[in-house]
Amino acid sequence: MSDFKKYIRLVKEFGPKIAYLKIMQKLFKKNEKLGKKYTIAKQKYITDKIKNEFYDIFQTDKKKNYADGYYLQENSPIWVFWWQGFESAPILVQKCIESIEKNAYQHPVILITRENINNYVDIPDYIYEKLEKGYITYTHFSDILRVSLLAKHGGIWMDATIYTTGDFTKEMINYNFYSNKIKPFGSFISQCRWSSFFIASGKENPICIICRDVFLEYWKSHDVLIDYLLIDDVIYLAAKENEKIKAAIDKIPFNNEKIYELQRVINSPFSHEQLEEINKETNIFKLSNKYKYEKYVNDIPTFYSYIIGHKN
Known part of the structure; x- marks a missing residue:
């Protein structure tokens, strides 16, 4: 459109x-x-x-007694999505998934494609119809999918362009809701208190339930997205309306504060010393598949070359 x-x-x-x-x-x-x-x-x-x-959704869930909810478990699933199938995914995405599988500890990594979505959640037909017509993009379909999976099963949602360099899961089991949290920058409504590309929760978490229910009701009556980051708008409202949700978000510690640093240097000459510095207190990195990357700069392999395992 x-x-x-x-x-x-x-x-x-x-x-x-x-x-x-x-x-x-x-x-x-x-x-x-x-x-x-x-x-x-x-x-x-x-x-x-x-x-x-969607006032009724926010108020209905506000009245429910969630107590502390279900906490993440040591074997909660990790969800990764690529609509077309992972065999045809770009090399950067494939390497990101390999890194997630390598560092997943005891968490099973479940790869979701268009072929197996129905094995895990029921997405209404009208959502697929609007996806086909182009009213819903694949990016925003994935927003619906992630909160639906987490609401029903719990677990860890990771975008397919997240690259990991170490065990990233052990701290999470102390929380019923967890995400990347860094010092705020820009004008994001989240104020960097969470990131939708990396969200973890116990099953039946009210944050994910509210997001799922708002999304499904929204697309019943709308054919255009009011905001690219609608998921952040809904989480913001859920926290504003519900003290327990606000407390769960406030409880998240600052973590992986260099999460964008690997993307920043990805076309720079690779250095083990620089990688070690980047890795200090950060083992989850958000990359992007939207840009062109170089394997070499002045005949020196880049960080991109290192990530994809390119051999001279």
């Missing part, structure tokens, strides 16, 4: 103000003061809309 068609649908479904705020935010992206002003205004408009439309 083109940007123009998206704005037309946004105006039709949510009113002209959301389109105006998105356009102004984009126009003033490089202006720190005005960019922040329109980002905050857009976030408030979106969260107000979501809260009002």
Whole structure:
């Protein structure tokens, strides 16, 4: 769907103000003061809309007695998703998955594709229909999938572009909800208190249940996404509306604070000393499959070359 068609649908479904705020935010992206002003205004408009439309979901789950919920177990599954199948995935994705399997400790790694989704969760037909029409992207389908899997089974969701360098699981079993948490940067509504590409929870966790129920209800009546990071908007609202959820998020310790560092240096000459420095207190790294990477810089292998195991 083109940007123009998206704005037309946004105006039709949510009113002209959301389109105006998105356009102004984009126009003033490089202006720190005005960019922040329109980002905050857009976030408030979106969260107000979501809260009002799905008020009953937030209130119903607020009244349930979850106690401390189910904690992650030492054998909770790790979920990794690649729609087309992993055999045809890019080499970077394949190496990321190999690293997850290598460092998963006692956690079974379950690879989800379009062929086996129904073995684990039931996704309504209207979701697949809107996916086929292009109203839902594969990225946002994966948002629906991740919270559905975690709500039903619990476990650890890891995007297929996460690269691990050591056992990343032992601390998690002390929590019923866990994610990457770093010092805030940018204007993200999460304030970097969680990352949707790496979320772990016990089964029937209220955060995942609320996200799942909001997503399924949202796509019943909408054909355009109000916000790319809708999952963060919903988690933010869930924490704002429910003290137990807020407490669970606040309880997450700072962890893997260099999670983006390997991506930053991926096209730089590889150095064991630099890798050891990056690995200090960080063993989960978020990479991206959207960019072009070089195997060599001035005939020296890069970090990308090291990750994919390229041999001269």
